[in-house]
Every structure is written in structure tokens, then in C-alpha cells.
Amino acid sequence: MQFTMATTETVLHEHRIVVGLDYGTTFSGCAFGNTAQKSIDNIKVIRRWPGKERRDEAKCPSDIAYNAGTYRWGYLIPPGQPRLTWAKLDLDEDNFYENQDHSRHDEYVDVQSDPFAESETSSSSSESSTDEFPLAEGMRHNPMNKSPVDVVSDYLTALYDVIMSNLRREQGENFINKTAIDWVMTVPAVWSEKAQALTKEAASRAGIGQREKDRLFILSEPEAAAVYAISELYQRDISRRNDPNTLKVGDTFVLCDAGGGTVDLISYRVGQLQPSLGISEVAVGSGAKCGSTFIDRNMLKLLRHKLGEERFKILCEKNNGMVLNRLMSEFEGVKRSFGSSYVPGSANYLPMHGFANDPAAGIIEGQFELTHEDLKLCFDPIVDQIVDLIQGQVDAVCDTGASVKYIFLVGGFGESDYLLHRLTEFKWAKAGQIEILNPYDAWSAVSRGAVLRGLEGSLVTNRRCRRNYGTRINTVFDPTIHHEEDAFYSTDTGMKMARNQVSWIVEKGADTDSNTRFQLKCGTTFQKGEKLRRGATLVASDLDVAPHSYRDRSVHDLCFLMADLSMVKEDQFDEVNINGQACLSAEFVIEMAFESAEIKFQLYFKDNCYGQVKTTFH
Structure with missing residues (x-):
């Protein structure tokens, strides 16, 4: 049963600041704007982070490190210090290890197609995949045994303080103290309703939206990214209206928001361009937990496979996990640059001090050798899954009789050259080859889109229920x-x-x-x-x-x-x-x-x- 009521959108006449907050699995970012200047060009991304010497980074690590009742976070954590990573995914812990409908993965890739799978005689063959990562204490360090909401609340408290400090520096303390702020916080579309509620609870406990007149809203990450991507394209098209490739009413596009923990897919049709932009969902959105974090996990599994059970356990525990943390910190840079260029026979070397030379295991002079083929083994199972997700969304659009004009690729993992190359070369079954658009600063698309949503109201005229x-x-x-x-x-x-x-x-x-x-x-x-x-x-x-x-x-x-x-x-x-x-x-x-x-x-x-x-x- 259903009936129609007047819209609940509230028209606000008072001047407000809008903050878009993208709390991510691996990195978090923030953008802001104000109701007096609603143009996309007036949205600013926070790039000042404690502990970061270069002040041009759009995001801050989502890690938190507890020690003796206190904690450090983001760039303030010294290299190698044990920390709690991927805390965001713990908010959806009931579904964290479950096989998703669109997923071939639990904690890792399937054993049947797993290039790192142990033989039946291996000492680890009887262990479940969920038993493998408690060994990596240096990356999942929670000495106070805090709940997921407590951990996320601690991180968001520190993040909130930095955001407010940046706003006061930019706008002046008196102005910020008397001006209401709308906080638009994003969550994955694949999140359970419980995880959405826990995210909002953690944000509220951190003080977000709790000042008088401040408000807190929750927005799905792919919708925020779509709002930014389509608005950016629409603004760019204004100066070239006679171009046949510009955006038109009826055009349909698929958005892939590839982040650290989750990948969300959503499809929209342009409903109107004037007097304002309006879009509507074409097909039921999809997604899975197959973001870049799972490449890290495949990297750990590669290490375990090459080093063997005993040395891998030593690596996880050595210096309270500091050796492993340094190695994985270096891997982050390798992961980001993979696909930008390829020299046959080239390799990357990650620090792994304290282990005797063993070239067969990849240990050479205190470093771990990571070849191009090793990286492909870490990337390909995850990228294959993303391709399958996009193919499913493209097929769903085609089944409605529409055609897909663009695939927008956004998110932190969306900036991967390797992922972009794979998608650009792919033939999308019913649709053939589709142009892939990777908007400028795709890493901050979600936080920018959240600000636009707060400034302009919803561009989305209707959505499709996901369950x-x-x-x-x-x-x-x-x-x-x-x-x-x-x-x-x-x-x-x-x-x-x-x-x-x-x-x-x-x-x-x-x-x-x-x-x-x-x-x-x-x-x-x-x-x-x-x-x-x-x-x-x-x-x-x-x-x-x-x-x-x-x-x-x-x-x-x-x-x-x-x-x-x-x-x-x-x-x-x-x-x-x-x-x-x-x-x-x-x-x-x-x-x-x-x-x-x-x-x-x-x-x-x-x-x-x-x-x-x-x-x-x-």
C-alpha cells in the first residue's frame, strides 16, 4: 500500500555551510561549500592534515593506533606502528565474511581459482580464511578491545576537530561559531541498514551535527559520486552545446564508485537539464565488498604463500608488527602506481628487514621482490569482480531498452591506471565498447558530491529499492x-x-x-x-x-x-x-x-x- 504526500524537502533561507564527509575504509576526506555560492567551482577540499608535510593530499588515512589509553590517527601514526586498519568494514561485521550475491570472495579470492591456495598437505589447509588475519596483529591492533562504533567514533572525533579547525582558519572563528553547518556523511550503498545506523551513531557521538542548528544527513556514496560526476560534465558541456557528444535528456550512464572496501554500481537516466539538472535511477543498484583493501589482502596471501607458514607468522609478529606495517605502507605506493607504465622484467622491492636471503621466496638483501606478475595476481581477481559487477549493471540497463552512453569511474580505487585500462579495453557484451570517464580528482568525487547534494537538494527524482x-x-x-x-x-x-x-x-x-x-x-x-x-x-x-x-x-x-x-x-x-x-x-x-x-x-x-x-x- 502506498500513497503520495507533499515533498519533505525543507527550503532553508538562512545562510549555511555544507560539509561533505567521506569516511572511507582506507582513506577519508572532506569538502565544504556554502549556500551563498552554490557553484561546483566554489566547493573546496580540505588538504591540511596533521602529520602531513605536503599539504596537497585530498584524503587522510583512516587508520587509528591505540597505545596506553590514548590514540593517534591518520598521518600522525609513525611508520610501522601497530594500528587498526579497515575499521569501517567492522560496522558491517555481520556481513563482513559472508559471500555476497555479486561476489566471488569472502576474506580472499575463492580457493578454486586462488593462485596462492595451499596444497591439501599444507599446515594451513584446515584453517578458514577468517583465521588468517588475526595473525597480522600489527594491522588489526585493538589492544583495548573497543567496539566498532567506539573505534569509528574515536576516529571521527579527531577528524571532526581537524575539519572544524580548517573551517575556522578559512572562514574565521566568529563566523563559524554563529553559522549553522549541514553535515552530509556518505555510506556505501551495499551497507546494511544496521551499518548505516551505526555509522550515524558513531558520527553523532563524535560531535558531528550536534551543535545548535547543525544537522547530520546520510547519503549513499554512489549517489554522491554521481551527483558530482554528472554535474561536472554538465557544467563542462555548457560551453560546447553544439557538440553532439554533450549530455542530453534521455542519456543513460553507469557510475562505478570503487573505494577501499566497497564497490558500488548505480545507473541513472538524465530526466531534465533545464531549469535544473534532474536524474533518475534506471536499474536496481548493485555492489560488493571488493575494493582496493582486498588487493592488500591478496598481497598478504601472496606473502604467506611465498614465505611459508612459519616465516609469515614471524613477519606478522616481528617488532609488534612494525616490519609488516612498513612493508604494507610501501606497497600502498606500488599499488597506486601500478598500470601507469610497464617495463618487461621490472620489479618492485619492499622493505623486509631481519630475514635471511632466500631468492626463491622473494627475499633479497632485506627486501621482498614483487614482480609484475605478482601484482597481477593481487589485482586481477578483484578487477575481474568489478568488471562482472559493471557488466551486470550494463545488462540491467540494456534490459530496460536503454543504452549506456558513459561509464563514470570514481573513488580512490577509481584512480587506478590498471583498473581504468582494463575497463577501457573491455567489450560490454550487449552494449559493446562504452566510453569510460574518469572525472578530475575522482578521489574526492564523493565528498564534493555530498556538498552539492546539501547545497542544491536532491538531483535524483526517483530511486530503485535495493531489496x-x-x-x-x-x-x-x-x-x-x-x-x-x-x-x-x-x-x-x-x-x-x-x-x-x-x-x-x-x-x-x-x-x-x-x-x-x-x-x-x-x-x-x-x-x-x-x-x-x-x-x-x-x-x-x-x-x-x-x-x-x-x-x-x-x-x-x-x-x-x-x-x-x-x-x-x-x-x-x-x-x-x-x-x-x-x-x-x-x-x-x-x-x-x-x-x-x-x-x-x-x-x-x-x-x-x-x-x-x-x-x-x-
């Missing part, structure tokens, strides 16, 4: 649909019923524009004198066609919704007679509104709104 949402119900038994194990007879009507069924409220692929509300209708009876509070569990499934049964493996509990009508006067409810006893009856509605990276729930009773519904994610 099915519903609730458990009992229903009349149908032998063609239901299983006997779910059958029972109603004590009230005597009818044969089926338990453990699902009523789907929103189907995957449904339009979820800002004017649409989806309804979860609820009814209950209760005793006179009782304060009315009732809960319902929202369930979800990622399948294209939602199953009938709650027992289906794809169906999972998403969150518990608590509707509180305790403030409603008793005479507003209907009286009913149940087994000779006078009781009260209420029918109420929980409305679901889908935003870029959040679901908002509102409680309605007799056409009156009673505020947001308390939500507890499973």
Missing part, C-alpha cells in the same frame, strides 16, 4: 503455497491457517521517490487502562522475487519497530467486546519513507502523526 521489505503474518492456508509444518487452526474462527508467512510491503526495484510513503498497517486490542505500545519486526530479502515463507534462507529480521501511542487519550480508541470483556481496539499505520541511505519511519493514528518510530536493528 524487499515486509513483515511476518499468519494467513489462510493454501495447499498450493504453504507447507503443512506451518499449518494451525485458529481458535477464533476454526479456519486452517499458515504461520511464518511474509507480507511484502515494498518490493525490490520499486520506485521510492521522495513523495512516496509505504504503509505497514497494524491492528491490535488491549485492556482499558493499558498504555498502548506495540512492536513489529520488519524483515527483508535480497532476492529479485520475494519468497512467501519466512523460513526461506534469504529472509532475515531487519529491525524491530516500536509504536508508542501511550500519549493518546483512551476515548480516542474504539471499544470492542472480547469474550464478554470490554476492551479497546486500535488501527494504526507505520509509514516508511526511503531516502538515499536511510529509511525513515513515522507513526500515524487516525490521520495524526505521532512522530518517529523507535527502531532497533538486529
Whole structure:
């Protein structure tokens, strides 16, 4: 059930600053602008980071290092010091090691196609992939055993302080103190709803959006990147309107946001160019955890394969992980430059002090030799997966009868020359060769796009729901649909019923524009004198066609919704007679509104709104 309401977009007349915050798996960045100058050219990227001598870096490492109750972060962490990396992915820890629908990877590439797989006689053959990285203590160092939200909150607290310091330096302390700030924080589109909520909680605990009049919004990373990429292209086209290759109404493009931890795909069609730019989603977005972090993991697996179990364990533990950290820090530069040029027979050398020479294992004079073929073994399984993801999105667009004009490649990993080369050379099945556009400063596209979204409002007129949402119900038994194990007879009507069924409220692929509300209708009876509070569990499934049964493996509990009508006067409810006893009856509605990276729930009773519904994610 659904109906249309007026848009909830708020028109603000007061002057505000908009900050786009891109907290990433490996690096984090920030951009800002203000409502007095909404042009894309007036958006500025923060490039001053504590501990960084060169002041021209668009992002700061997302690492944090705990020691004796204190912590360092980003560039302030000395080379080699044990640290906690990839903390962002821990927010989605329930799904972190799960095989994604679009993924061939868990923690690493599949064993069947894994070039580093151990033989059956290997001492590590009985270990699961999730057992391999606890050895790398220097990279996953959490001596205080902090929760993911605590860790991310600590990092964001330090990041918030630096952002505010940069704003005060740029705009003046008095101006910043009296001017409201809208914070637009981005999250991966593949994030679970729980992970989205945890991200927002960590940001709030860090002080983000907590000053008087400040506000905090959540936006999906690919939508932010698309807003920047298409706006940048649109502005560039203004000066060459007679060019047949310029953007036109009806043009369709695929955006690939390749980051450190996740890769998100989304497709848009240009709906209008005047009086302002408007785009709409063409197909259901896709994505997986296959960002550049997984190249690092394949590098660690390469090390383990070449060094052997015993030496790899020593490497992970040597000097509290400092040797491994130095090696991986050097690998970051090698990874970024891979693909820019190739000299046959060339190799890179990474520091690995304290190990005896063993050329067969790649150890030469205290260095680890990393050949071009070694790098391809680290890159190719991840790049192949990204190609598959893009192909799936291109096919989905073609299935609608549209054609893809461009593929935009953005994100930190989107600046990889090797990835760009592979995509440029690829023939996209139904679509053939497609022009790949890599916008200027693609690394900061997400934070810049988040600022644009905050300044201009949403350019996206409608989105496609990424999964099915519903609730458990009992229903009349149908032998063609239901299983006997779910059958029972109603004590009230005597009818044969089926338990453990699902009523789907929103189907995957449904339009979820800002004017649409989806309804979860609820009814209950209760005793006179009782304060009315009732809960319902929202369930979800990622399948294209939602199953009938709650027992289906794809169906999972998403969150518990608590509707509180305790403030409603008793005479507003209907009286009913149940087994000779006078009781009260209420029918109420929980409305679901889908935003870029959040679901908002509102409680309605007799056409009156009673505020947001308390939500507890499973």
C-alpha cells in the first residue's frame, strides 16, 4: 500500500555551510561549500592534515593506533606502528565474511581459482580464511578491545576537530561559531541498514551535527559520486552545446564508485537539464565488498604463500608488527602506481628487514621482490569482480531498452591506471565498447558530491529499492503455497491457517521517490487502562522475487519497530467486546519513507502523526 504526500524537502533561507564527509575504509576526506555560492567551482577540499608535510593530499588515512589509553590517527601514526586498519568494514561485521550475491570472495579470492591456495598437505589447509588475519596483529591492533562504533567514533572525533579547525582558519572563528553547518556523511550503498545506523551513531557521538542548528544527513556514496560526476560534465558541456557528444535528456550512464572496501554500481537516466539538472535511477543498484583493501589482502596471501607458514607468522609478529606495517605502507605506493607504465622484467622491492636471503621466496638483501606478475595476481581477481559487477549493471540497463552512453569511474580505487585500462579495453557484451570517464580528482568525487547534494537538494527524482521489505503474518492456508509444518487452526474462527508467512510491503526495484510513503498497517486490542505500545519486526530479502515463507534462507529480521501511542487519550480508541470483556481496539499505520541511505519511519493514528518510530536493528 502506498500513497503520495507533499515533498519533505525543507527550503532553508538562512545562510549555511555544507560539509561533505567521506569516511572511507582506507582513506577519508572532506569538502565544504556554502549556500551563498552554490557553484561546483566554489566547493573546496580540505588538504591540511596533521602529520602531513605536503599539504596537497585530498584524503587522510583512516587508520587509528591505540597505545596506553590514548590514540593517534591518520598521518600522525609513525611508520610501522601497530594500528587498526579497515575499521569501517567492522560496522558491517555481520556481513563482513559472508559471500555476497555479486561476489566471488569472502576474506580472499575463492580457493578454486586462488593462485596462492595451499596444497591439501599444507599446515594451513584446515584453517578458514577468517583465521588468517588475526595473525597480522600489527594491522588489526585493538589492544583495548573497543567496539566498532567506539573505534569509528574515536576516529571521527579527531577528524571532526581537524575539519572544524580548517573551517575556522578559512572562514574565521566568529563566523563559524554563529553559522549553522549541514553535515552530509556518505555510506556505501551495499551497507546494511544496521551499518548505516551505526555509522550515524558513531558520527553523532563524535560531535558531528550536534551543535545548535547543525544537522547530520546520510547519503549513499554512489549517489554522491554521481551527483558530482554528472554535474561536472554538465557544467563542462555548457560551453560546447553544439557538440553532439554533450549530455542530453534521455542519456543513460553507469557510475562505478570503487573505494577501499566497497564497490558500488548505480545507473541513472538524465530526466531534465533545464531549469535544473534532474536524474533518475534506471536499474536496481548493485555492489560488493571488493575494493582496493582486498588487493592488500591478496598481497598478504601472496606473502604467506611465498614465505611459508612459519616465516609469515614471524613477519606478522616481528617488532609488534612494525616490519609488516612498513612493508604494507610501501606497497600502498606500488599499488597506486601500478598500470601507469610497464617495463618487461621490472620489479618492485619492499622493505623486509631481519630475514635471511632466500631468492626463491622473494627475499633479497632485506627486501621482498614483487614482480609484475605478482601484482597481477593481487589485482586481477578483484578487477575481474568489478568488471562482472559493471557488466551486470550494463545488462540491467540494456534490459530496460536503454543504452549506456558513459561509464563514470570514481573513488580512490577509481584512480587506478590498471583498473581504468582494463575497463577501457573491455567489450560490454550487449552494449559493446562504452566510453569510460574518469572525472578530475575522482578521489574526492564523493565528498564534493555530498556538498552539492546539501547545497542544491536532491538531483535524483526517483530511486530503485535495493531489496524487499515486509513483515511476518499468519494467513489462510493454501495447499498450493504453504507447507503443512506451518499449518494451525485458529481458535477464533476454526479456519486452517499458515504461520511464518511474509507480507511484502515494498518490493525490490520499486520506485521510492521522495513523495512516496509505504504503509505497514497494524491492528491490535488491549485492556482499558493499558498504555498502548506495540512492536513489529520488519524483515527483508535480497532476492529479485520475494519468497512467501519466512523460513526461506534469504529472509532475515531487519529491525524491530516500536509504536508508542501511550500519549493518546483512551476515548480516542474504539471499544470492542472480547469474550464478554470490554476492551479497546486500535488501527494504526507505520509509514516508511526511503531516502538515499536511510529509511525513515513515522507513526500515524487516525490521520495524526505521532512522530518517529523507535527502531532497533538486529
